[in-house]
Amino acid sequence: MREDRRRRYDDGFRREALELIKSGAGKDTLARRLAIPVYTARNWIGLYRSNGEEAVMGGGGSRRYDWETKVAAARDYVENGLTKTEAMASKEIVAWDVSRSPDLGQQKRLPAMLAERLPAGAEPILHSDMGEWQYQHQWWRKELERLGIRQSMSRKGNCLDNAAAEQVFGHLKDEFYRGRVFDSYEQFKRELDAYIIHWNTRRRQIRLEGRTPEEFRSMSLAV
Incomplete structure (x- = not known):
């Protein structure tokens, strides 16, 4: 049943749906x-209105890629990429924010902090869970595009994208x-900030060669 549905919702089917949506068809x-x-x-109508044609064709903004493409992307992710909180290769937490609630204000502060630390000419890939509400938020997508940050090509259920972040957590x-x-x-936030600085600057790790x-x-960038 699931495989039949995947074949049914192929690109041709979605393109037909897209044409109907563009013609004004309601749900x-x-x-x-x-x-x-x-x-x-x-x-699908909501996706088109908020994120355009690509969101409908991509099945919610996330296409399925073959294994070779995902391996190539993972290599680029390790060498050049930043997650929303850390550089994957070094495990450095490069941007973070603590808030009483996960509101849009927090989502705006996070890329602002990240932008200050992006090297010139960097084109990182940022992974956001599809379950996180900002994944398809119009402001979030436009801000990442403005900063030259590519959104992850992740799909639901892909634990590898989260592995580095979950290890740090x-x-x-x-x-x-x-x-x-x-x-x-206030105490929690103050001490968490101090721990993150400790993690980045004083906590030595075997996997980082001590x-x-x-x-x-710094060593990687100097090579």
Whole structure:
């Protein structure tokens, strides 16, 4: 059933849906003409209105790529890329933000901090989970484009994209958070900022040949 649905929602099918959407078809008309669920029609119309034709053709902004393409992208990701919080090769946390809620203000502060540290001419790939609401947010997409940052080609269920970030989060929870009680949000934020600086500049790692993330980055750029 799932494989049949994948074949059914191929590029030709999506192109037909796109033409109907561009002609002004609503969700009910689109669902009836294409014999698809109304919620699918509604989602595709929403994608077109917020992100344009590519979002509909890409199945929510994320296409399926062959293995060779993903390996090549992963190599570029390791050598040149930054995640939303860290440089993947060095594990350095290059941008972070703590907020009481994951609002748009936080999402605007994060790329602003990242922009200050981007090397000239860099074209990094930034991975955002498809489950995160900013993944398709119009402001987020335009800001990354303005900064010359490519959005990840990730798809749902691809754990490899998260592996580096989750490893850092795992250390952070064990070394900083687990078993502790903070008196206030302000204390938590202050001490978390201090831990991140410690992680970047003083915490040596075997996988980085005994160097700190900051030292490993400086060595790599000097080569």
